[in-house]
Amino acid sequence: MSKQATTLPKGFRGDMPNGFNPQDTSHLTSEDLAHITRRQRLLGPAYRLFYKSPVEVSRAKGVFLYDRHGNEYLDAYNNVVSLGHSHPRVVEAIQKQLEVLCTHTRYMQEPLLDYAEALINTFGGELGRTGCAMFTCTGSEANDLALRIARYHTRKTGVIVTAEAYHGNSGAVAAISPSLGKKSALDPYLRTVAAPDSYRLPVEEIGRRMAEDVARQIADMERHGGGLAAFIADSVFSSDGLYVDPTDVLAPVAEVVRKAGGLFIADEVQSGFGRTGTHLWGHSRHKVDPDIVTMGKPMGNGYPVAGVVLRPELVAEFGSSMRYFNTFGGNSVAIAAARAVLDTILEEGLMDNAAKVGSEILDGLRDLQTKYEFVGDVRGAGLYFAVELVKDRDRKTPDMDRALAAVNALRDRRILISATGVDAHILKIRPPLIFTSANAARLLEGVDEALRSVQI
Amino acid sequence: MSKQATTLPKGFRGDMPNGFNPQDTSHLTSEDLAHITRRQRLLGPAYRLFYKSPVEVSRAKGVFLYDRHGNEYLDAYNNVVSLGHSHPRVVEAIQKQLEVLCTHTRYMQEPLLDYAEALINTFGGELGRTGCAMFTCTGSEANDLALRIARYHTRKTGVIVTAEAYHGNSGAVAAISPSLGKKSALDPYLRTVAAPDSYRLPVEEIGRRMAEDVARQIADMERHGGGLAAFIADSVFSSDGLYVDPTDVLAPVAEVVRKAGGLFIADEVQSGFGRTGTHLWGHSRHKVDPDIVTMGKPMGNGYPVAGVVLRPELVAEFGSSMRYFNTFGGNSVAIAAARAVLDTILEEGLMDNAAKVGSEILDGLRDLQTKYEFVGDVRGAGLYFAVELVKDRDRKTPDMDRALAAVNALRDRRILISATGVDAHILKIRPPLIFTSANAARLLEGVDEALRSVQI
DSSP states (O other), X not given: OHHHHHTSOTTOOSSOOTTOOTTOOTTSOHHHHHHHHHHHHHHOTTOOOSXXXXXXXXXXXXXXXXXXXOOEEEEOBOSSSTTOBTOHHHHHHHHHHHHHOOOOTTSBOHHHHHHHHHHHTTOOHHHHHHOEEEEESSHHHHHHHHHHHHHHHHOOOEEEEETTOOOOSSHHHHTXXXXXXXXXXXXXXXXXXXXXXXXXXXXXXXXHHHHHHHHHHHHHHHHHSSOEEEEEEOTTOTTTTOOOOOSSSHHHHHHHHHHTTOEEEEEXXXXXXXXXXXXXXXXXXXXXXXXXXXXXXXXXXXXSOEEEEEOHHHHHHHHHHSOOOOSSTTOHHHHHHHHHHHHHHHHTTHHHHXXXXXXXXXXXXXXXXXXXXXXXXEEEETTEEEEEEBSOTTTTOBOHHHHHHHHHHHHHTTEEOEEESTTSOEEEEBOOTTXXXXXXXXXXXXXXXXXXXXXX | OHHHHHTSOTXXXXXXXXXXXXXXXXXXXXHHHHHHHHHHHHHOTTOOOSSSSOOBOSEEEBTEEEOTTOOEEEEOBOSSSTTOBTOHHHHXXXXXXXXXXXXXXXXXXXXXXXXXXXXXXXXXXXXXXXXXXXXXXXXXXXXXXXXXHHHHHHOOOEEEEETTOOOOSSHHHHTTOGGGOTTSOOOTTEEEEOOOOTTTSOGGGHHHHHHHHHHHHHHHHHHHSSOEEEEEEOTTOTTTTOOOOOSSSHHHHHHHHHHTTOEEEEEOTXXXXXXXXXXXXXXXXXXXXOSEEEEOGGGGBTBSOEEEEEOHHHHHHHHHHSOOOOSSTTOHHHHHHHHHHHHHHHHTTHHHHHHHHHHHHHHHHHHHHHHOTTEEEEEEETTEEEEEEBSOTTTTOBOHHHHXXXXXXXXXXXXXXXXXXXXXXXXXXXXXXXXXXXXXHHHHHHHHHHHHHTOO
16 A cells, blocks of 8 residues: 555646556456556557556446446546436537537538527526637646636736646646646646635635635735736535535625725636536535636536636737637537537436435535545535545545545546545546446445545 | 628637527528527537538538438538548547446557557657656647646746647637637647748748748747746648648758757647648658657547657656546557557558559649639648639739638539638538549549639
């Protein structure tokens, strides 16, 4: 266990591939080793595999992945195929559209407008009344565009994010993603504030503290830098460690941000499209009315489609002086996929399912917390859970080794989850929204076994 | 004609949407006007439509688009669906894969490696022998990643591009895309060199001049800035105005770039995948061995897939210290689409077709050059053509008004092309690779008629 942890490259943090080490492959089959060797040659040194024993997949259906030998894996870590693998309605929508038309947004296409309207209609407040939608292919592109627009509109450069935020992989958004590690080149105009760590901070103070932190950073920025363009947050603070509660945090922050002339950008790549069970958009849990909302991963259930919804006046000048065109963004097939996903979530009660099955899982995880001393905290909303492992309940010392071992113990039981947080000591569980009570029971049984196996 | 041109926003350049003006809509049907009004509300002020009378599309097949009334448009401006709209082999590959598996690259998947190998095998030189492939969703993401890697590897910041280059829409690559216009914020470490304008410069001097220009910029950079990270070029200089010849330009440039410790990045988004007829990759026409190749648009015939092929040592440090993950990049369906596209190009002789039909079109356009005084120059390679319209053959004065009128005259004849160049005075014709001799004849007849109609 400790060996595995110490061989991880330094500066390697949250969302890590859970312990695969190319220098430690003696436990692998020769078949897997051959694949991995070939993979390293063909995909190069930047690609990483999940788990100490990587998983080969050949097909998938619903909440299950299958390897070439027919072994079944329970997928409890997937908010891309949020409706489940190969969801029939989405598959059919894409299949049909492919035969009809797949072209870009510089021609008039009715379904593009119909989807934009349906999407905007899911928002409350100002965005629901007057918002407009822009389409990209990935959440990274959506955040990158939001950042460009915010800076262009405000003529300011400063950006505030939480301490372990992740907002994407393009040069501009990687530079506002401190979770990428010490060696990443952060934006010189980036400032961070502490995440709303409900496990370590007094819950009733979190909202006020964060607003004060943001105000302090803004004041400093205005003194020394270019002023505030935007505050960007994922409302469940996924890569910080998943802090789903309290939900009175972001409204006071938004107030401070607006007072300074900055924009509030809600990154819904993680929390959007019903993930939290009670609201389609995570920011609604905080009763905040963002200036810009970005979205991605689950939007097309695997089809690369993402987007930005924003107040049109923010993009007026950018739109008239700049040329922004995203070749594949919002193409006919992307729109068909996104439409099928949104309709399915709304019509098939997937948020209610997420809330119901989610509370079963949350209860089960809380039972495990009473059973295992090293489970320091359990957090969750809808079908998104964090199980924080600590060496000591009083001092709340992160236990990365045990978390890595637990993730791999689950993988050995063919249940797929991951770990997150700055110390990668927080189990991150995020099953598709179609998870059933039976799937939940199987997951909980697996987590129980895995935690028992790492108890010593 | 002049009215249309003068109402265009200032600073609005190459690749413009060809004359649509929201302030001049009296010629539109009430149906189209209603659509456009709704579109402006839902998609906001940054979206642009092609043509003075925008085109509505409901379906497409092969080289044709159809509106809801069944009107047929000849698509001579499409290097996304480079194999033609709804190509049966690509459609089927995507349809089948959707039912089997669509997941990311952190699991082992055989077809991912098979495609990476097939792709790498298409390269000559060093990349073909030892290159590795990384997958993204868009050409912008590919260039953005290449730029990040180049800067990380060289520890330098400087980038050199041609004067009207376009390398994508993310913050980082928009900042190295001077074609986006005067109001775009260019990278402070960007330097530009003149495009190899074969119409205005002595052809035998172009290669030497460009290498000297690059050397001068590097020397200045080293004196004042952070040194050279990379030179990036599209080998057909598409947004500069399409300069397909001479092809002895980039090898001497690459030599100068390497001597300075910089990387040579070949942007194959426009010229790749057989577009030029004789070579799968545009840079091969210049007999240059790039350090990094980026690709996008036609790679999945409309499916959002793009990539980077590079020398693995360039990404070694980036790969070990940074976390780069592209959720949808190289997912199972993207790979199935890309595989079908590459196999089709290679197995169905589409490059030969592009060369054969391309030379028919080039001959036809040259005949039109003798017929119309204002056709100053005709350039082409494979199925990519530039027809440069000038007010005066001796002074070679760009004639933007006439080019816009010609593009719209063609659109009125239901033939779709565009315009490019800093003054948008160059007709840009880029049909799918499956264009037939009959399609070519129809195109040429249309161009002849359109040029005749703008002759006065």
